[in-house]
Amino acid sequence: xxxxxxSGESTLLSTVILIGVAMIIxxxxxxxxxxxxxxxxxQVNLVNTLKSEATSIFINVVxxxxxxxxxxxxxxxxxxxxxxxxxxVEAGGYYLDCSNILFYNPLVDSDGVLCNExxxxxxxYVVYSGSMKGILVPYGGIISDFxxxxxxxxxxxxxxxxxxxxxxxxxxxxxxxxxxxSTMVRINLQEKTTPVRIHVAVEYSxxxxxxxxxxxx
Amino acid sequence: xxxxxxxxxxxxxxxxxxxxxxxLLLVPLTLYIYYSSLSTxxxxxxxxxxxxxxxxxxxxxxxxxxxxxTILVLNNSGSDLDVEDLVVQFTxxxxxxxxxxxxxxxxxxxxxxxxxxxxxxxQALSNACSNxxxxxxxxxxxxxxxxxxxxxxxxxxxxxxxxxSPSTPQPITSAVIMVPVGVNPGDNITTxxxxxxxxxxxxxxxxxxxxxxxxPYDNLDRGMSGGVGGRYIWRLDKVYExxxxxxxxxxxxxxxxxxxxxxxxxxxIIITADKITIATPSYSKNTYVRVKIxxxxxxxxxxxxxxxxxxxxxxxEDIANYTFLTTSSTTTRxxxxxxxxxxxxxxxxxxxxxxxxxxxxxxxxNGVAQSAGIFFTTIDRIWGFSDSRNEGIDVLLDYSRSPLxxxxxxxxxxxxxxxxxxxxVNYRFHDNxxxxxxxxxxDRPIFFVGLVDENSFIYSYRSFNFRELTRxxxxxxxxAQAQSTLIFIPLPDPSSGVKIFYVFIAIxxxxxxxxxxxxxxxxxxxxxxxxxxxPVKG
Numbered sequence: 001x002x003x004x005x006x007s008g009e010s011t012l013l014s015t016v017i018l019i020g021v022a023m024i025i026x027x028x029x030x031x032x033x034x035x036x037x038x039x040x041x042x043q044v045n046l047v048n049t050l051k052s053e054a055t056s057i058f059i060n061v062v063x064x065x066x067x068x069x070x071x072x073x074x075x076x077x078x079x080x081x082x083x084x085x086x087x088x089v090e091a092g093g094y095y096l097d098c099s100n101i102l103f104y105n106p107l108v109d110s111d112g113v114l115c116n117e118x119x120x121x122x123x124x125y126v127v128y129s130g131s132m133k134g135i136l137v138p139y140g141g142i143i144s145d146f147x148x149x150x151x152x153x154x155x156x157x158x159x160x161x162x163x164x165x166x167x168x169x170x171x172x173x174x175x176x177x178x179x180x181x182s183t184m185v186r187i188n189l190q191e192k193t194t195p196v197r198i199h200v201a202v203e204y205s206x207x208x209x210x211x212x213x214x215x216x217x
Numbered sequence: 218x219x220x221x222x223x224x225x226x227x228x229x230x231x232x233x234x235x236x237x238x239x240x241l242l243l244v245p246l247t248l249y250i251y252y253s254s255l256s257t258x259x260x261x262x263x264x265x266x267x268x269x270x271x272x273x274x275x276x277x278x279x280x281x282x283x284x285x286x287t288i289l290v291l292n293n294s295g296s297d298l299d300v301e302d303l304v305v306q307f308t309x310x311x312x313x314x315x316x317x318x319x320x321x322x323x324x325x326x327x328x329x330x331x332x333x334x335x336x337x338x339x340q341a342l343s344n345a346c347s348n349x350x351x352x353x354x355x356x357x358x359x360x361x362x363x364x365x366x367x368x369x370x371x372x373x374x375x376x377x378x379x380x381x382s383p384s385t386p387q388p389i390t391s392a393v394i395m396v397p398v399g400v401n402p403g404d405n406i407t408t409x410x411x412x413x414x415x416x417x418x419x420x421x422x423x424x425x426x427x428x429x430x431x432x433p434y435d436n437l438d439r440g441m442s443g444g445v446g447g448r449y450i451w452r453l454d455k456v457y458e459x460x461x462x463x464x465x466x467x468x469x470x471x472x473x474x475x476x477x478x479x480x481x482x483x484x485x486i487i488i489t490a491d492k493i494t495i496a497t498p499s500y501s502k503n504t505y506v507r508v509k510i511x512x513x514x515x516x517x518x519x520x521x522x523x524x525x526x527x528x529x530x531x532x533x534e535d536i537a538n539y540t541f542l543t544t545s546s547t548t549t550r551x552x553x554x555x556x557x558x559x560x561x562x563x564x565x566x567x568x569x570x571x572x573x574x575x576x577x578x579x580x581x582x583n584g585v586a587q588s589a590g591i592f593f594t595t596i597d598r599i600w601g602f603s604d605s606r607n608e609g610i611d612v613l614l615d616y617s618r619s620p621l622x623x624x625x626x627x628x629x630x631x632x633x634x635x636x637x638x639x640x641x642v643n644y645r646f647h648d649n650x651x652x653x654x655x656x657x658x659x660d661r662p663i664f665f666v667g668l669v670d671e672n673s674f675i676y677s678y679r680s681f682n683f684r685e686l687t688r689x690x691x692x693x694x695x696x697a698q699a700q701s702t703l704i705f706i707p708l709p710d711p712s713s714g715v716k717i718f719y720v721f722i723a724i725x726x727x728x729x730x731x732x733x734x735x736x737x738x739x740x741x742x743x744x745x746x747x748x749x750x751x752p753v754k755g
């Protein structure tokens with residue numbers, strides 16, 4: 001009877017061990033795949049956001065007035081949303097402070113003349129001020145930082161840059177509905193200087209990504 | 218033992234199969250998923266885009282006339298152009314600024330392919346300074362496209378003679394069109410205040426017969442009166458907006474029919490009648506009425522309106538064509554059915570004075586879009602003779618108490634720049650005096666055209682008197698021939714002082730009834746088709 005008992009116990013034991021091992025491997029596998037897929041999903045969301053922002057923001061030049069070193073731009077969202085714009089402006093090798101980027105508020109304008117009344121043209125708000133490394137850029141298939149991107153593209157480097165929020169005209173003038181209006185933006189340049197680069201950025205999960213760049217030659 | 222050894226071996230075999238299945242299926246599957254997709258998520262790459270400072274489209278052309286301060290936008294692009302804004306860069310005493318016209322009703326303006334739009338910048342620019350120099354104009358479309366307009370200067374329009382010509386006459390600079398007045402689709406042309414937005418200022422004359430200066434027009438609700446003895450006026454009784462309108466077989470005295478300059482597939486109509494019943498909107502009045510219909514769109518296939526079963530299919534350039542429809546021997550009944558942007562019904566009522574709105578009408582008879590002639594009529598009923606009452610009844614005689622003087626202030630003429638001014642006027646006139654000049658005891662001016670200086674003193678003018686005008690019309694059968702005049706006014710030499718002049722036109726009905734006989738009871742129709750200023754360089 002004894003040997004029979006021993007063999008039965010070992011069978012039971014090996015079965016338990018096998019099931020245990022299978023479960024450990026299974027759970028490990030499951031948690032690994034879950035982690036990998038959620039990471040993947042986060043990256044897909046990021047890429048989608050950057051893609052849609054890159055394609056839905058459109059900038060056009062209205063006029064570049066050499067005499068007053070003023071650049072008037074037209075910002076437009078093609079997706080009809082009233083989200084504001086984030087920009088980094090570089091002119092003649094220097095990055096402009098947000099105080100030099102003004103957006104026009106038609107509600108305050110009583111005579112049609114742009115920027116001649118109080119609060120008619122307000123400075124853009126600072127959303128980030130600091131190192132270029134703190135700004136990310138999807139470039140060359142990876143997420144790089146703005147400083148590395150600037151180095152590779154021959155764009156000016158600076159120890160500190162400001163990311164500025166330009167309020168969408170639709171937020172000021174329109175209540176709900178699809179936004180069709182363009183936002184008039186005035187950029188005060190320090191001197192007669194070209195090219196002027198306008199880098200359009202997006203805020204995602206607390207990080208700032210540059211999604212497109214415009215160059216005024 | 219044999220059986221138990223066998224069982225142990227089968228357990229090992231089972232475990233081996235289990236591990237083999239696990240390794241052969243799950244591990245490659247996991248690796249496949251990992252390497253095929255997860256390791257390389259799709260990433261966009263930032264791209265630089267280059268913008269030119271001059272973004273133009275050749276097929277959309279905008280021309281700015283600095284004299285009349287109007288911009289003409291021609292859309293030959295093949296698709297409709299949605300204008301979102303118009304931005305003007307200008308200089309005021311060496312300061313450069315920008316002005317946006319987006320808030321002035323221009324927003325959501327559509328310029329259809331193949332058509333043009335005339336935009337007057339005078340009002341917007343007058344907010345900036347008195348003499349702005351326009352540098353550049355940008356049209357911003359709804360798609361965000363920026364179109365730079367070309368600015369035309371007078372020197373570009375002047376013609377140069379080939380070298381070697383025996384003499385070089387001074388070139389005439391560009392013609393400035395005062396009338397027809399530009400009309401935008403959003404304009405309200407139902408009142409004379411519309412002219413204030415088109416570069417005009419409204420004044421009156423100090424004297425109806427020998428004016429020497431212009432005076433402010435204090436109250437636009439005054440200026441016209443009527444009747445003999447007691448005063449009668451046209452009082453606005455009812456206004457319908459965006460309404461259906463249906464008139465069935467109503468006896469009418471006169472109709473003036475023109476194109477609606479806002480949309481020339483519609484019509485502007487004035488109807489006068491001794492009484493009227495309108496089917497839709499329901500309205501009935503058993504006294505003299507004037508009905509002004511703006512933006513009439515007929516629903517009838519046969520034509521615009523029917524006069525005793527004869528359909529009228531287009532406005533006549535002879536503005537008197539549909540006057541005196543009902544006489545002692547003929548009765549004409551009007552039928553029309555359609556929609557209208559606005560219907561104003563005036564009734565004859567006892568009252569001291571009215572403004573010019575019941576008498577003035579903006580329309581054209583040639584179907585040119587966005588241009589309005591100035592139409593004025595005091596005729597309400599029927600003609601008469603020197604021995605009878607012209608309207609047939611006292612209460613319908615109309616006359617001016619203050620002339621309506623329109624100054625085109627958006628074009629200033631300086632004697633330092635020009636030596637003379639030529640003013641061209643095209644007009645039509647029709648009166649209700651069967652004996653023409655013999656129906657008057659005195660010859661009085663119907664309208665004046667001339668120059669006024671910056672201090673409101675009239676420098677020079679040409680008056681158009683009744684006895685002259687009545688020679689070129691026939692009261693009945695009604696005919697108003699096209700008449701035209703060129704007025705040449707030399708400017709004073711700048712050595713006597715630099716002065717600024719403006720062109721004005723003053724309109725009035727100077728004839729109130731002469732008691733004791735049947736003379737001077739004239740009512741008339743005047744249509745200013747065009748008034749063009751041609752400054753001459755000296």
